[in-house]
Amino acid sequence: MKSFSILFFFLLTSFAFSQSQSIDVQNITAHVTINPDEKQISADYRFSFLTKSKLDTVFLDAKNLENIKFVNTEFEIYNSGNKLFFIGNFKKDKTYTFELTYQVKPKQTVYFIEKHPEIDHSAQVWTQGQGKYTSHWLPSLDDMTDKIIFNLSYTFPAQYELTANGALVSEEETEDLSTRHFEMKNPMSSYLVAFAAGNFKAVRDTTDSGVPLEMYLPEQYNDHFRFTYQNYNEIFSILEKKIGVAYPWQNYKQVPVRDFLYAGMENTGLTIFSEEFIVDEISYNDQNYINVHAHELAHQWFGNLITEKNSVHHWLHEGFATYFALLVEKELFGTAYFENQLFEDAEQLKLLSDRGEGEKIMSKNASSLTYYKKGAWALHALRNRVGDAVFFDSVKDFLNQNAYQIVEVDDFLKILEDKSGESMLDFKKEWLQQTSFPAEEALTILRKSEFIDQLFKLKLKRNKPIKDKILPLKNALLSKHNAYLGPEAVLQIISEKGVQREELLYLAFSTDNIETRQFLAKNLKQIPKDLKEKYEELLKDQSYVTREHALLNLWMNFPEDRRDYLAQMKGQEGTIHKNIELLWLMLKVATEKSKEARKAFHQLTDYTDSAYAYQIKRQAFIYLFQINKLTDQSIINLSKDLNHPVWRYRNFVKQLLTELIKDQNHQADIIKLLEKDQLSNKEKVKDILKV
Template sequence: MRFLFVLLFFTFLTTQNHAQGIDQPAVDFQSAKVQITMDPAQEMVSGTVTFDINILQDTDQVLIDAKNLVEFTASSTTHPSMTSSQNDAGIVLKYRFRESEKTTITIAFKSQPTKAMYFIDSDVDGRWEQAWTQGQGKYTSNWLPSIDDMNEKMEWDISVTAPDDLTVVANGNLISKKGEGDRMTWNYDMTNPMSSYLVAVVVGNYAISTATSQSGVPLDMYYYPEDEQKVSSTYVHTKEIFDFLENEIGIAYPWQNYKQIPVKDFLYAGMENTGTTIFDDQFVQDELGAVDRSYVTVNAHELAHQWFGDLVTEASGTHHWLQEGFATYYAMLAERHIYGDEHYHVNLYEQAELLNEQNQSGKSTALLDPAASSLTFYQHGAWAIHALRDLVGDAAFKAGIKRFLKEYAFKNATTDDFLDIMSQESGKDLASYKSTWLTNNQFPSNEALRLLRKDLFMEAYLQLLARRISPFQEALNSYKETLQPPVQKQMVLEMVGQLSLHEDTRKYDLLERAAATNNLEIRQLITLTAQEINDYNKEMISGMLTDASYATRENALVLLWNAATDKARLLKTAKKAWSTTNESLDMAWLTLAINSTGFSNNDRTAYLGQLQEYTKPIYSTSTRQIAFDYLIALGYLDDQNYLDLYQAALHHNYRFYQYARKLVNEQYAKEANKPLMDKVVELLTEREQEKLRLGTDL
């Protein structure tokens, strides 16, 4: 399922097949064979999908979910007199189907998806260079006739024809490639069933780095050819995570292979399509960038979903924690394996703090509420599993997990299905557990605290946390003890955060000692929490200008620039010392240079031009947003930037287009901007202008 920052709503009116809420007589979709063609000159999909269906009871119709169809025809080799029609729900197939019959139905179609498949034209030349799908929450039926109900699982085989200079990735094993002219057809085969929302297709320019798990599973790690030097830092620990999870869960990885593909402007951090994780390419980082934006958590979370969500799928949204809570929990276990017990327990504490805040805000709901927040499904869900393991013990927990995954493999399950197995394996009545952790409208903070206190490290950590409200003199001895070997990173990070609240100059000696640990996270936090440069910290912060972290460099640069008398000299010296930068650090440097004396007017004009380039669609949404913010603060949006802003307001990423539309309205409210903005908007197509009017107050 999508990782973090997502609120999901699922409604399932029946355990039988249905199309968009319309009751459908019981039929069983066994398999689907997809053959599609994708043309970079069109944001459309054309092809066929052939279903093998078992009729479980007499019926005169079969429903197939399908939206955004430009055209379609339906035929059946087994029932040639079958007729078809289309309504708001999808495709209606009419025939007197009889119980125990088997039928084969082929839908030839052309679709123009408005969601669930996205076409990326980052150079705005009218031809997309990358396309990818996101079925969860938007449904695969937006581009491919399929079945939205996740309780319907079938085996999918997918063939995609695309230009021969592009790579096609889909679920399953690549069994063949066949070229014809300037086209290549990629044929992928699956051997086990899955829900339609897990169907995945990616088309783009990729290379592959391969590895093999301890158990022999192929691990394919895709990357853009120009990012070859970033592969090891991006996919660090991938094999280790895979081997750990397979051993910890105790059930062999259930699919033929495992592929990970970065894509541009993805809607979320990642998505665990069956055997095929798609993730945001902003996690593709060199060694310095990986310190600031690590893929490890997303990597582990999406891999855990291959068991919890893909192998065994929730029966309805009420049981969503069986996917998100478990993926979050097992990702935490993988991180504990890599980073240690202290990391794991501090992570639990930080999640509990967020859940406590949700309690206090009055927004907390039961974990079994299908309208619960992402925080509840993910973090509360992980806590519930941690508590269950503590209650039943390791042996019973692991035995229960293995049995649950075996009994419901390639099926759907409910919370009671899971609890029944856990109760049988442990011999414990779990009614009290269920009321405390699953149906309680509040996160059980006191019980979480009790569990945290069972760990000796956490007892010491909680004592240090209590110093947050202590005067500096009272906390000083605790801070000194924190820096005694063996130094615990989590303890030092908490101390650094607390020191930012104190003004006593003795804190700088403690910060110097913390920085001397040479831990990149600690040093980064020191620059992030420093409020100013003074005689006590100037040398320390100056030394961090060349740390192996772009974020640390940026934080240090801004602090030093604010205090510098010769700002241009500082900027030139810093830039000379860096062999590499990233977009965020580069934009910060350019913005500071534009605001610094000591550079010629020609230089500053050139720097402004470089900064203005970052609003273009070729860059990520996060980079573009930072660039817009800088340029607005400087008052330097030109016609190209306004065009980029209008296009951003039409973007497929919800958070980004909401940001852009708000910005459009704010800028248009200023009378001085209206003439240029009115002129630029005419450069958009009529369709784009109409979409813009519907999405803004203009």
């Protein structure tokens, strides 16, 4: 390698912004070796590109590569730490290939979940490169407008199961290592390159249209397959029929991982999603994977097959994926479900708009609410304006005409104009380019529904006394749509007083509707004695969320029966993140001073350890804080998570430490642990302490 002046480095950096118009990176091939123990990636790497003009410099984005060795190159190479620059005489319309080897310890994008000594299945390695982060482990182009064919092989410890983009074309096994070779047929953006490895087991199937499917679960959750992947074939078929374009990739795989940064990520042909959507028959009723499943699958067309030019056009990814996921749910759960979701989203968007916090859909920095929910609403309004035939035919033509290409909003609107014979300028202005939410048009669309009209009229009765709305409240609780009308009725009943209130509450308990009873468990904090027995029935509901809230509220309302409630709920874990068990442990510690209570305290403390998912740790920390039982070990464990990859949890950790130092005793304990060098992330702790 040759050293270059600072001035030359800046010239190289400025050149980087215009490269996509000068070269076409055609393929990237690499043999990637994963070393989980060292948290290291090494690779034999090759990339080929065609020049569109005469050049003297070409670059790849490559973060923090080490031990780089180039194979037989006449060009000069410069590694800036962020990019690799190839310098020499590049001729126009010629294909060039570079080969190199490297090592890297990724600072992000590749996440290593360490194996815990007592939990054999805990180790995982997975990627999250959305945006422009794949270059932290694989040299590529941090620009979604560059489409490249990736053919990657992976060597990894044999105890892992690994899946990645593309078709598996060959594999080799030794005693300690496995190697798998994957091929892609069509080009994609580099941020969609992904792999996941862990103690996974796959169920394989084929869709009605012949697409191979692979659905993974951690081995310990094999019995959760049926409910986690509920309706998987129907979801695929519904989307193919609604979109009107065949699935564009060789196969489709899905794998849940621990401590994932988001709900899910639509890597090409490989959705990685949060393990919180691993559910059994009961937790399916609390939070299932259906919407995330449909949303990420829809992205295989909207985002992966066609890709936005820049974030101004992000509607073409998230608005479309959100809307088509809703169309899937409409087929699976019914029209009332679909309309209720649209109604709730419209209420939320109108509230923001009325506060002056609305955003344009066509904006570089809009919120997820705008891109996803307002974006979906824009499509629903558009469909109502032009009719189903024009709408769905336009979507089909838009995808077919722009397959594997970069697109803008106007590319879609132009097709709509041609098919409808109408200008899309008003739609673009009213729905995509103004900050306010077009609530009047949304309400007009919603009021076409008899169910929504009934829901709307019920909401308008919120300020009326209970004696003037007994019949509408009863009708709501007894309606075939009580899953959506019931919670609204309960909300109005709870705020009232008197005999009529308790009669209506009794009726609400008697509906046996999961959503209505869950709403009761969450919101009826003061339990009338006459309804105690009905409320206690919630402890057996087919909802872990209902059981959790019911246990806490019964424990709060009836101190004399606390031991009985704890005995009844002993041994129940709840969701895979132990919502009932964690609450039970906290209540046990708060109720008794027995040997079993001390054991419960130690178990609750153990759940703050790095061996567990952040959802478990967060709740354990919350409960220990609430009962003022945070020990030195808990605080040591808390400090480790100041650099946790999930930013929401990382912020929680910082906030909890900030709260702890307000107490002089806790502050003294933290300072003592810091002085003894027992805390992790010491500088961050000092910053919180202001020392």
